[in-house]
Amino acid sequence: MTNTTLKLLAQQLQLSISTVSRALKDHPDISTATKEKVHALANSLDYEPNAYAIQLRTQSSRIFGVIVPAIANLFYDSFIAAIEEESRKNGYALMILQSSNNPENELNNLKIFRQNRVSGVFACLSAHTHNLEVYEKMSDREIPVVFFDIVPKDNKYTKVRMADERCAVIAAENIIQRGAKRVLALFGDPALSISQKRRQAFQQFMEKYAPKTHCTYENTNSSLEAETAFKKHLSKIQKFDTVFAMTDEILIGVMKAIQALNIKVPKEMGVISISNGFIPSLYHPNISYVETSGYELGKLAFVQMLANLKGGKTLSELTVDARFIEGGSM
Amino acid sequence: MTNTTLKLLAQQLQLSISTVSRALKDHPDISTATKEKVHALANSLDYEPNAYAIQLRTQSSRIFGVIVPAIANLFYDSFIAAIEEESRKNGYALMILQSSNNPENELNNLKIFRQNRVSGVFACLSAHTHNLEVYEKMSDREIPVVFFDIVPKDNKYTKVRMADERCAVIAAENIIQRGAKRVLALFGDPALSISQKRRQAFQQFMEKYAPKTHCTYENTNSSLEAETAFKKHLSKIQKFDTVFAMTDEILIGVMKAIQALNIKVPKEMGVISISNGFIPSLYHPNISYVETSGYELGKLAFVQMLANLKGGKTLSELTVDARFIEGGSM
DNA sequence: TTGATTTACGCAAACGATTGCGGTAAATTT
DNA sequence: AAATTTACCGCAATCGTTTGCGTAAATCAA
Numbered sequence: 001m002t003n004t005t006l007k008l009l010a011q012q013l014q015l016s017i018s019t020v021s022r023a024l025k026d027h028p029d030i031s032t033a034t035k036e037k038v039h040a041l042a043n044s045l046d047y048e049p050n051a052y053a054i055q056l057r058t059q060s061s062r063i064f065g066v067i068v069p070a071i072a073n074l075f076y077d078s079f080i081a082a083i084e085e086e087s088r089k090n091g092y093a094l095m096i097l098q099s100s101n102n103p104e105n106e107l108n109n110l111k112i113f114r115q116n117r118v119s120g121v122f123a124c125l126s127a128h129t130h131n132l133e134v135y136e137k138m139s140d141r142e143i144p145v146v147f148f149d150i151v152p153k154d155n156k157y158t159k160v161r162m163a164d165e166r167c168a169v170i171a172a173e174n175i176i177q178r179g180a181k182r183v184l185a186l187f188g189d190p191a192l193s194i195s196q197k198r199r200q201a202f203q204q205f206m207e208k209y210a211p212k213t214h215c216t217y218e219n220t221n222s223s224l225e226a227e228t229a230f231k232k233h234l235s236k237i238q239k240f241d242t243v244f245a246m247t248d249e250i251l252i253g254v255m256k257a258i259q260a261l262n263i264k265v266p267k268e269m270g271v272i273s274i275s276n277g278f279i280p281s282l283y284h285p286n287i288s289y290v291e292t293s294g295y296e297l298g299k300l301a302f303v304q305m306l307a308n309l310k311g312g313k314t315l316s317e318l319t320v321d322a323r324f325i326e327g328g329s330m
Numbered sequence: 331m332t333n334t335t336l337k338l339l340a341q342q343l344q345l346s347i348s349t350v351s352r353a354l355k356d357h358p359d360i361s362t363a364t365k366e367k368v369h370a371l372a373n374s375l376d377y378e379p380n381a382y383a384i385q386l387r388t389q390s391s392r393i394f395g396v397i398v399p400a401i402a403n404l405f406y407d408s409f410i411a412a413i414e415e416e417s418r419k420n421g422y423a424l425m426i427l428q429s430s431n432n433p434e435n436e437l438n439n440l441k442i443f444r445q446n447r448v449s450g451v452f453a454c455l456s457a458h459t460h461n462l463e464v465y466e467k468m469s470d471r472e473i474p475v476v477f478f479d480i481v482p483k484d485n486k487y488t489k490v491r492m493a494d495e496r497c498a499v500i501a502a503e504n505i506i507q508r509g510a511k512r513v514l515a516l517f518g519d520p521a522l523s524i525s526q527k528r529r530q531a532f533q534q535f536m537e538k539y540a541p542k543t544h545c546t547y548e549n550t551n552s553s554l555e556a557e558t559a560f561k562k563h564l565s566k567i568q569k570f571d572t573v574f575a576m577t578d579e580i581l582i583g584v585m586k587a588i589q590a591l592n593i594k595v596p597k598e599m600g601v602i603s604i605s606n607g608f609i610p611s612l613y614h615p616n617i618s619y620v621e622t623s624g625y626e627l628g629k630l631a632f633v634q635m636l637a638n639l640k641g642g643k644t645l646s647e648l649t650v651d652a653r654f655i656e657g658g659s660m
Numbered sequence: 661t662t663g664a665t666t667t668a669c670g671c672a673a674a675c676g677a678t679t680g681c682g683g684t685a686a687a688t689t690t
Numbered sequence: 691a692a693a694t695t696t697a698c699c700g701c702a703a704t705c706g707t708t709t710g711c712g713t714a715a716a717t718c719a720a
Binding site for chain 3: 347351384387
């Protein structure tokens with residue numbers, strides 16, 4: 001079956017294409033009688049406007065591009081879920097591509113976005129992207145870009161991210177409140193600004209408000225590394241009584257070690273992490289964590305996008321606030 | 331900056347649009363000299379073909395639509411990751427929409443797909459969709475639909491899914507091999523055909539090959555229900571020594587109970603589940619599971635799609651095989 | 661009755677690319 | 691030198707919509 005077009009409708013109704021087009025969108029120029037006839041036929045023939053023709057004509061695709069390092073990720077997929085919801089409400093669709101943390105893929109993806117004349121791009125920088133030229137190209141085309149999570153430093157971009165420093169500080173506060181004597185603080189890839197920010201904020205806060213608490217810092221790049229680091233430090237003479245995990249990945253490693261060694265939480269060991277909440281809920285007792293919601297971030301990013309689309313430039317960095325979620329691990 | 335078009339290039343080079351178009355795609359009619367000039371200018375002006383114009387002209391969008399109940403899901407996101415990879419390799423892009431298990435959303439999504447004249451649709455039925463009319467509409471338009479995971483019963487559709495019965499049987503085999511005396515088998519929503527299939531296959535196998543093993547069956551709809559069910563049955567006089575979890579969700583509930591009660595795995599309790607592997611790897615010891623890989627399923631679905639696109643109709647049901655992954659929980 | 665408005669519709673030019681069908685000059689063959 | 695081929699390129703229609711402008715007929719005002 002061939003697709004129903006305006007032309008087809010027009011022929012069958014002995015009307016011009018323009019009349020049919022206008023009738024379909026309730027243009028005041030068209031009489032009620034005609035409108036009804038047109039609508040009736042359009043329905044019975046299952047008319048669906050051709051999005052490409054519209055986009056070509058109107059120069060607006062109503063499609064957003066999304067770049068994430070990986071779709072299969074607890075944080076990003078909730079982010080995606082959020083903008084998907086908002087997009088649908090606002091008559092936009094999503095084109096989602098993953099960079100796999102590879103700048104080359106990132107480049108290709110952006111190209112696809114340009115070719116598809118996306119109305120806007122949500123971008124999470126791949127881990128080691130330093131060249132932002134590609135994104136400049138988008139701006140040249142007046143395609144707004146909202147960076148999220150992993151964002152560039154330059155202030156000329158629109159960015160939304162978690163309040164990384166706040167997260168770390170909240171965690172530190174709770175550690176102090178627990179009365180921890182010795183703590184092991186595990187952070188992620190030291191090359192990532194997110195790791196740097198969190199570690200710095202955490203460290204500063206601890207040094208300032210709990211100078212007597214002994215803190216050991218370490219950067220680990222995987223669950224396994226975290227697990228190993230945990231075990232290594234536990235075998236020392238001075239055992240630590242509290243562990244802080246900067247990410248879910250690290251928490252997973254820590255918890256495997258804890259289970260393996262049959263350590264009682266929170267009696268023998270306090271555990272706190274930064275997470276969106278899913279992983280912490282997997283354990284008994286639930287792990288206390290500072291919440292960073294990909295979902296919230298998505299909502300915020302969408303607001304920024306819309307603002308950008310409407311009123312020119314909204315160059316700013318917004319952060320979604322963090323809050324402490326009490327589990328039973330502290 | 332306005333977008334570079336063929337027209338613009340043609341003007342600047344004093345050539346016709348058709349010549350420029352052909353030069354860009356290496357048409358033999360065009361001289362090498364001209365080709366070079368065209369390519370040079372196109373590059374320096376960052377020419378990007380307008381996807382909509384192409385799609386309008388060629389009537390092919392090179393975009394696949396994907397419908398999943400939820401993106402934020404360990405199984406579906408690996409499925410999506412797989413078809414995204416393949417799509418990119420083959421010059422397709424993806425448009426991903428979630429149904430949230432709501433047939434109404436499903437309907438709307440399909441509509442968006444039709445309006446965007448997607449080249450094909452990957453669809454996972456929302457939990458309680460029984461009306462497949464919408465999908466018929468796609469077929470009417472000659473848009474191939476590949477169903478995955480939750481698929482319709484009718485054989486006229488192209489489907490890929492996990493080998494559900496096999497999964498259940500493999501699990502049963504391993505339970506028998508462990509020498510289990512009493513087992514608690516937890517399944518999901520009884521309204522879902524996937525639950526029915528797995529339970530039936532499991533039950534039949536156990537009755538046939540281990541009639542003396544005492545099995546308790548239960549359907550649970552959430553982690554919490556699973557946790558409760560586990561605890562309830564454990565409080566009985568005759569304790570069970572092995573538990574089977576049909577899904578990750580159920581496994582999560584079971585493991586929370588196990589942790590809470592400080593039950594030793596595998597000594598006091600054997601645990602086995604069906605999963606894509608992520609959740610089982612979170613615990614110590616790793617949980618043994620029957621692997622159902624969303625990733626594999628995605629690859630398979632893509633093959634089916636391509637076949638469908640090329641050689642007419644490939645109406646068949648393909649299943650991706652399951653295998654047992656040894657953890658330390660049995 | 662006549663001139664001024666409204667009402668309700670059609671014409672045609674875009675949007676940007678593709679492609680069949682020619683066309684013309686130069687090169688090659690008779 | 692005439693005829694034929696080859697190499698290169700342009701014309702124009704087409705995909706399906708949107709939209710500014712034009713205009714006949716109907717309605718209104720005076």
